[in-house]
Amino acid sequence: RYTYFGGKPKWNRDTLTYAFSETHKLDYLTSDDVKTVFRRAFGRWASVIPVSFKEVDDHTTANLKIGFFAGDHGDGQPFDGVLGTLAHAFSPKNGRVHFDAAETWVVNDDFGSKVAVDLESVATHEIGHLLGLGHSSRESAVMYPTLPPRTKKVDLTVDDVAGILRLY
Numbered sequence: 001r002y003t004y005f006g007g008k009p010k011w012n013r014d015t016l017t018y019a020f021s022e023t024h025k026l027d028y029l030t031s032d033d034v035k036t037v038f039r040r041a042f043g044r045w046a047s048v049i050p051v052s053f054k055e056v057d058d059h060t061t062a063n064l065k066i067g068f069f070a071g072d073h074g075d076g077q078p079f080d081g082v083l084g085t086l087a088h089a090f091s092p093k094n095g096r097v098h099f100d101a102a103e104t105w106v107v108n109d110d111f112g113s114k115v116a117v118d119l120e121s122v123a124t125h126e127i128g129h130l131l132g133l134g135h136s137s138r139e140s141a142v143m144y145p146t147l148p149p150r151t152k153k154v155d156l157t158v159d160d161v162a163g164i165l166r167l168y
Protein backbone atom coordinates (compact mmCIF):
# COMPACT_ATOMS: atom_id res chain seq x y z
CA ARG A 1 0.00 0.00 0.00
CA TYR A 2 1.12 3.56 -0.77
CA THR A 3 2.50 5.96 1.84
CA TYR A 4 3.20 9.68 2.10
CA PHE A 5 5.97 11.69 3.68
CA GLY A 6 5.36 12.85 7.24
CA GLY A 7 3.07 15.87 7.25
CA LYS A 8 1.81 14.91 3.76
CA PRO A 9 3.63 17.68 1.88
CA LYS A 10 2.33 18.36 -1.63
CA TRP A 11 2.39 21.06 -4.30
CA ASN A 12 -0.49 23.49 -4.35
CA ARG A 13 -0.43 24.42 -8.01
CA ASP A 14 -1.80 22.94 -11.17
CA THR A 15 1.26 23.50 -13.33
CA LEU A 16 4.72 22.49 -12.19
CA THR A 17 7.74 23.57 -14.17
CA TYR A 18 10.87 21.47 -14.47
CA ALA A 19 14.36 22.13 -15.77
CA PHE A 20 17.62 20.28 -16.17
CA SER A 21 20.77 21.52 -14.45
CA GLU A 22 23.83 21.52 -16.65
CA THR A 23 25.93 19.95 -13.92
CA HIS A 24 26.96 16.70 -15.44
CA LYS A 25 26.44 15.60 -19.00
CA LEU A 26 26.32 11.91 -19.73
CA ASP A 27 28.45 11.39 -22.81
CA TYR A 28 26.49 8.36 -24.05
CA LEU A 29 22.96 9.86 -24.00
CA THR A 30 21.86 12.90 -25.93
CA SER A 31 19.96 15.59 -24.10
CA ASP A 32 17.05 14.84 -26.44
CA ASP A 33 17.01 11.23 -25.21
CA VAL A 34 17.03 12.40 -21.61
CA LYS A 35 14.29 14.97 -22.21
CA THR A 36 12.10 12.44 -24.00
CA VAL A 37 12.40 10.01 -21.10
CA PHE A 38 11.38 12.66 -18.57
CA ARG A 39 8.53 13.91 -20.76
CA ARG A 40 7.13 10.36 -20.81
CA ALA A 41 7.70 9.87 -17.07
CA PHE A 42 5.96 13.15 -16.17
CA GLY A 43 3.20 12.31 -18.64
CA ARG A 44 2.34 9.12 -16.77
CA TRP A 45 1.64 11.04 -13.57
CA ALA A 46 -0.05 13.92 -15.40
CA SER A 47 -2.47 11.46 -16.99
CA VAL A 48 -3.96 10.62 -13.59
CA ILE A 49 -3.89 13.87 -11.60
CA PRO A 50 -5.02 17.43 -12.45
CA VAL A 51 -1.45 18.69 -12.59
CA SER A 52 0.54 19.41 -15.71
CA PHE A 53 4.27 19.57 -16.13
CA LYS A 54 6.07 22.04 -18.31
CA GLU A 55 9.75 22.03 -19.22
CA VAL A 56 11.50 25.39 -18.84
CA ASP A 57 15.11 26.45 -19.45
CA ASP A 58 15.90 28.26 -16.23
CA HIS A 59 16.55 25.76 -13.48
CA THR A 60 16.89 28.48 -10.86
CA THR A 61 13.18 29.29 -11.05
CA ALA A 62 11.79 25.87 -12.01
CA ASN A 63 9.73 24.04 -9.38
CA LEU A 64 11.46 20.74 -10.10
CA LYS A 65 15.21 20.66 -10.74
CA ILE A 66 16.67 17.59 -12.39
CA GLY A 67 20.38 16.84 -12.55
CA PHE A 68 23.03 14.13 -12.82
CA PHE A 69 25.78 14.21 -10.21
CA ALA A 70 28.70 12.02 -9.21
CA GLY A 71 29.96 11.27 -5.72
CA ASP A 72 29.77 14.03 -3.15
CA HIS A 73 27.74 16.83 -4.70
CA GLY A 74 27.14 19.08 -1.74
CA ASP A 75 23.75 18.05 -0.33
CA GLY A 76 24.97 15.67 2.37
CA GLN A 77 23.85 12.62 0.42
CA PRO A 78 26.85 11.60 -1.70
CA PHE A 79 26.35 9.09 -4.48
CA ASP A 80 28.12 5.77 -4.18
CA GLY A 81 29.26 4.85 -7.68
CA VAL A 82 27.91 1.98 -9.77
CA LEU A 83 24.57 0.58 -8.46
CA GLY A 84 23.63 0.99 -4.79
CA THR A 85 21.90 4.35 -4.68
CA LEU A 86 20.68 5.31 -8.13
CA ALA A 87 18.94 8.59 -7.49
CA HIS A 88 17.29 10.62 -4.76
CA ALA A 89 14.50 13.13 -4.69
CA PHE A 90 13.57 15.65 -2.07
CA SER A 91 10.00 16.02 -0.98
CA PRO A 92 7.51 18.61 -2.29
CA LYS A 93 8.48 22.26 -1.88
CA ASN A 94 12.15 21.42 -2.36
CA GLY A 95 11.85 19.89 -5.79
CA ARG A 96 15.38 18.74 -6.39
CA VAL A 97 16.00 15.32 -7.92
CA HIS A 98 19.45 13.93 -8.50
CA PHE A 99 20.57 10.94 -10.54
CA ASP A 100 23.88 9.18 -9.97
CA ALA A 101 26.05 9.95 -12.99
CA ALA A 102 28.09 6.81 -12.28
CA GLU A 103 25.23 4.52 -13.38
CA THR A 104 24.92 3.13 -16.87
CA TRP A 105 21.57 4.69 -17.69
CA VAL A 106 19.64 3.19 -20.56
CA VAL A 107 16.73 4.64 -22.44
CA ASN A 108 15.64 2.02 -24.95
CA ASP A 109 15.49 -1.30 -23.10
CA ASP A 110 19.12 -1.64 -24.09
CA PHE A 111 20.13 -3.83 -21.13
CA GLY A 112 23.36 -4.94 -22.77
CA SER A 113 25.35 -4.27 -19.62
CA LYS A 114 24.91 -6.12 -16.32
CA VAL A 115 24.76 -2.82 -14.49
CA ALA A 116 22.40 -1.03 -16.86
CA VAL A 117 19.60 0.87 -15.14
CA ASP A 118 16.44 1.99 -16.92
CA LEU A 119 16.28 5.78 -16.65
CA GLU A 120 12.55 6.03 -17.24
CA SER A 121 11.74 3.56 -14.44
CA VAL A 122 13.85 5.46 -11.92
CA ALA A 123 12.55 8.83 -13.17
CA THR A 124 8.93 7.69 -12.78
CA HIS A 125 9.67 6.52 -9.21
CA GLU A 126 11.52 9.73 -8.29
CA ILE A 127 8.72 11.91 -9.67
CA GLY A 128 6.39 10.03 -7.33
CA HIS A 129 8.62 11.20 -4.46
CA LEU A 130 8.75 14.75 -5.84
CA LEU A 131 4.95 14.79 -5.80
CA GLY A 132 4.74 13.52 -2.23
CA LEU A 133 4.56 9.73 -2.33
CA GLY A 134 6.71 7.59 -0.06
CA HIS A 135 7.29 3.91 -0.65
CA SER A 136 4.63 1.31 -1.29
CA SER A 137 4.54 -2.20 0.14
CA ARG A 138 3.08 -3.55 -3.10
CA GLU A 139 5.79 -5.22 -5.09
CA SER A 140 4.31 -4.33 -8.47
CA ALA A 141 3.97 -0.62 -7.63
CA VAL A 142 6.26 1.96 -9.18
CA MET A 143 6.77 3.25 -5.62
CA TYR A 144 8.00 -0.12 -4.29
CA PRO A 145 11.56 0.46 -2.97
CA THR A 146 13.43 -2.07 -5.10
CA LEU A 147 13.82 -2.61 -8.80
CA PRO A 148 15.24 -5.93 -9.98
CA PRO A 149 18.36 -5.49 -12.16
CA ARG A 150 17.78 -4.76 -15.83
CA THR A 151 14.09 -4.20 -15.37
CA LYS A 152 11.77 -1.65 -16.84
CA LYS A 153 8.89 -0.67 -14.54
CA VAL A 154 7.11 2.45 -15.65
CA ASP A 155 3.40 1.69 -15.61
CA LEU A 156 1.57 3.13 -12.63
CA THR A 157 -0.41 0.49 -10.75
CA VAL A 158 -3.79 0.88 -9.06
CA ASP A 159 -1.88 1.43 -5.81
CA ASP A 160 0.27 4.28 -7.20
CA VAL A 161 -2.78 5.90 -8.77
CA ALA A 162 -4.85 5.61 -5.59
CA GLY A 163 -2.04 7.19 -3.56
CA ILE A 164 -1.47 10.13 -5.86
CA LEU A 165 -5.19 10.74 -6.40
CA ARG A 166 -5.82 10.99 -2.68
CA LEU A 167 -3.15 13.71 -2.54
CA TYR A 168 -4.13 15.73 -5.65
Ligand code: TQI
Pocket: 084, 085, 086, 087, 088, 089, 121, 122, 125, 126, 129, 134, 135, 143, 144, 145, 146, 147, 148
Ligand atom coordinates in the same frame (compact mmCIF):
# COMPACT_ATOMS: atom_id res chain seq x y z
N1 TQI B 1 17.08 5.89 -3.93
C1 TQI B 1 16.14 5.88 -2.90
C2 TQI B 1 14.70 6.01 -3.49
O1 TQI B 1 14.46 6.93 -4.28
C3 TQI B 1 16.34 7.00 -1.92
C4 TQI B 1 15.48 6.80 -0.73
C5 TQI B 1 15.66 5.88 0.26
C6 TQI B 1 14.26 7.46 -0.42
N2 TQI B 1 14.62 5.97 1.16
C7 TQI B 1 13.77 6.92 0.76
C8 TQI B 1 13.56 8.46 -1.04
C9 TQI B 1 12.58 7.34 1.33
C10 TQI B 1 12.37 8.89 -0.47
C11 TQI B 1 11.87 8.33 0.70
O2 TQI B 1 13.90 5.19 -3.15
S1 TQI B 1 17.48 4.56 -4.77
C12 TQI B 1 14.66 2.61 -6.72
C13 TQI B 1 14.05 1.27 -6.73
C14 TQI B 1 16.18 4.17 -5.83
C15 TQI B 1 15.62 2.94 -5.81
O3 TQI B 1 18.57 4.97 -5.58
O4 TQI B 1 17.70 3.48 -3.87
C16 TQI B 1 14.25 3.52 -7.64
C17 TQI B 1 15.78 5.07 -6.75
F1 TQI B 1 12.78 1.30 -6.46
F2 TQI B 1 14.19 0.74 -7.89
F3 TQI B 1 14.67 0.52 -5.88
C18 TQI B 1 14.80 4.77 -7.67
CL1 TQI B 1 13.07 3.09 -8.84
Ligand code: ZN
Pocket: 069, 073, 075, 077, 088, 098
Ligand atom coordinates in the same frame (compact mmCIF):
# COMPACT_ATOMS: atom_id res chain seq x y z
ZN1 ZN C 1 21.80 14.95 -4.29
Ligand code: ZN
Pocket: 125, 129, 135, 143, 145
Ligand atom coordinates in the same frame (compact mmCIF):
# COMPACT_ATOMS: atom_id res chain seq x y z
ZN1 ZN D 1 12.06 5.63 -3.55
